[in-house]
Amino acid sequence: GEDVEQSLFLSVREGDSSVINCTYTDSSSTYLYWYKQEPGAGLQLLTYIFSNMDMKQDQRLTVLLNKKDKHLSLRIADTQTGDSAIYFCAESINDYKLSFGAGTTVTVRA
Amino acid sequence: GAGVSQSPSNKVTEKGKDVELRCDPISGHTALYWYRQRLGQGLEFLIYFQGNSAPDKSGLPSDRFSAERTGESVSTLTIQRTQQEDSAVYLCASSLLGETAHSPLHFGNGTRLTVT
Numbered sequence: 727g728e729d730v731e732q733s734l735f736l737s738v739r740e741g742d743s744s745v746i747n748c749t750y751t752d753s754s755s756t757y758l759y760w761y762k763q764e765p766g767a768g769l770q771l772l773t774y775i776f777s778n779m780d781m782k783q784d785q786r787l788t789v790l791l792n793k794k795d796k797h798l799s800l801r802i803a804d805t806q807t808g809d810s811a812i813y814f815c816a817e818s819i820n821d822y823k824l825s826f827g828a829g830t831t832v833t834v835r836a
Numbered sequence: 837g838a839g840v841s842q843s844p845s846n847k848v849t850e851k852g853k854d855v856e857l858r859c860d861p862i863s864g865h866t867a868l869y870w871y872r873q874r875l876g877q878g879l880e881f882l883i884y885f886q887g888n889s890a891p892d893k894s895g896l897p898s899d900r901f902s903a904e905r906t907g908e909s910v911s912t913l914t915i916q917r918t919q920q921e922d923s924a925v926y927l928c929a930s931s932l933l934g935e936t937a938h939s940p941l942h943f944g945n946g947t948r949l950t951v952t
Contacts, residue, residue, distance in 0.1 A: 730878060761943075768840065768927060768943030769879075814879070822867065822934045823892065824941070826878035 730827035732815050737833045744802040746830045748815030751796060755817040758791060759824065760800045763812040772800070772813075802832075810834045838862065840944035842928050848950045849918055857913040857947045861930030868911050869941065870895075870903060873925040882926075885911060886934050918951045925949070 732748040750758065756777050761769040775782045775789045775798075782789045788801040802809055812829040819825050841860040849855050861868050870882040881895040885905045896902070900918075905911040915922055925946040933939040 734876070766945060768929075768945045769941075770943070771940045774940075816879075822869075822884050822886075823881055824879075825881075826871075828876060828878045 730815055730817055730825050732813075732827040732830050734828065735831050735833070737835060738805050740805060740807060740834050740836050742805055744800075744805045744809065744832055744834075746800045746802075746813050746815075746832065748798040748800075748827055749796055750798065750815070750817040750825075752817055752819065752825070753793075753796065755819070757818040758789075758798050759814075759816040759818075760787075760789065760798075761814040761816060761826075763814065763829065765811075769814060805832075805834050807834050807836070840928055840930050840942050842926075842944035842947050844947055845945065846948045846950075848952060851920060851951055852917055854914065854916045855918055855949065857915075857926050857928075857949070859911045859913070859928030859930075859944060861909065861911070861928070862942055863909075865930035865932050865942070866908060867931045867934040867939070868905055869929045869931075870911070870913050871927045871929065873927055873946065875924075879927065882913070884934075915949075918949075920951050923949055923951045 729751045738744045759774040760772045762772050763769045786803045790799045814829045815827040816824040843858045868885040871879040884892040900916045903913045927946045929941040929943045931939040
């Protein structure tokens, strides 16, 4: 089936690390994604990871993939106020279709 | 350059009326997608265009929903006889090719539809 789950809310203090978790169900997913949605804006691709990788790092972002447990996480180091947004986890269903989670609202407090 | 443009940004309509939502993709992008975002839920796939044809319409919720694309450019999503459960944000995305990872989706800001 196509079911991506993630926690709905995360509050983090400025300068701390944020970790957003996601579980997915389709073991045949080739790619897994993290998208960011700022208020009033469309979704923006942050990063993605190929299913044969365990980890991907891109500046302040670290993606960890546990394929056995179908668990994906996004770590944001040194979280800033500009990181406040909704973060969506998504898995590829086929060559063109993605299945998205409900999104995690991250609030960064001073 | 210009991103994906959607219009209107907000639409309030009465139950039973028809609505048309428009999407202008990034120039040159062959693939175009419509998703629906209901409050507190993930994005729901509606339809995928490759060029002007729609190889996958499986996400359209009912026969009240239809979409077309012309000139490998603009797409219109039409909802006939709107119902209150149609209230949602309708997101359009485009990509250079149809293959997701090597051709990331670029999303518009969405049209917020409210059916009263």
